Amino acid sequence: MSKFHLNTQELLQGKFKVNKVNIAFVFQVNCPGCFIYGFPMMNDLYKLFKDNVGFIGVATAFEDFEYNNEANLKLLLENGTLVGETKKYYNANFGLSNYLDIPKFPIAFDTITTSEELINSNKIELICNIIPDFANFSEKEKENLLGKIKSYYAQLPVLAETFTLNQLQGTPSFIIFDDNYNTLGVYFGHQNDDTLKTKLENLLH
Template sequence: MSKFHLNIQELVQGEFVMNKVNIAFVFQVNCPGCFIYGIPIMNELYRSFKDKIGFIGVATAFEDFEYNNKANLKLLLNNGTLVGETKKYYTTNYGLSNYLDIPNFPTAFDRITSSEQFIDENKIELICNAIPNFINFSEKEKEILVTKVKQYYSQIPVIAETFTLNQLKGTPSFIIFDDKYNILEQYFGHQNGDILKTRLEYLLS
């Protein structure tokens, strides 16, 4: 069973309390889809399950670093301030420069590091182990792959750890995990809130 690697820089809002069932919502502030399809669902789930399930939002950054940063996350949480493409979407379609459905759940900012800080044997091993059938590779194949992974990440100047270590496909992403960080369910992109709610109810039972 895969593990969820939660490597955050700072808890900006609320407190993450671990439960037998937990859900992480990984998003970017410069990601309109995260606001359209993600935050409202997470807010509703939090209202329904906050006494039974651990909740953590993780604002991350794998692009557009001038927008996807801790300062803009704080502005969002404080008064709904929108930036970048997200602001453009809501201004163009709704005449809004501030988001009305501000996240009500505990929210952190991902740990952002340089490639030099990020690349070590443990982290590279975590990434390689996430590759299907890596365990069955020959020692030579493993060695070649490890070298390629190191070379790839050495060319990326800024790396978000939670996003990268979990090899997420993008944002928004929802990860449901237990109190030992075992991943129970994982979802990417536009999701049906009722399906997520039903799944959480099943896991609680």
């Protein structure tokens, strides 16, 4: 069972308490789909399960760093300010420049690091360990793979740790995990409203 690596900066909203069942919602502020599908569903789940499930939102960045940053996350949480493509979508479709359903659950910004810092830390090995059967690779195979991973990330100026270390596909992403940070489920993109609800209900019983 893989581990969920939650590497965020300080919480900007709420207090995150680890429970036996937890859900992390990884999003970008410049991601219309995160607001169209992700936030409404997470707000509904929070109302239903907040007494028994740990909730945390993680604003991340793997592109459009001029929009996907901590300053814009703070503006979102303070008054619903939208930016970039998200603002364009809500302005064009609803005449809005502010998000009306501001999330109530705890939210933090992902830890942003340089590629050099990540490559030269033992955290890079966490990425390798996600690869199936990596433990059974020969030392030469491990060495070659590690070299390829380092070369790839060396091309990127900055990296978001939670997004990168968990090798998430994109945003929105939903990760369900236990009190030992063992991953119980990973979901990417638009989800049926009942999918995560049913998963949480089953884990709680």
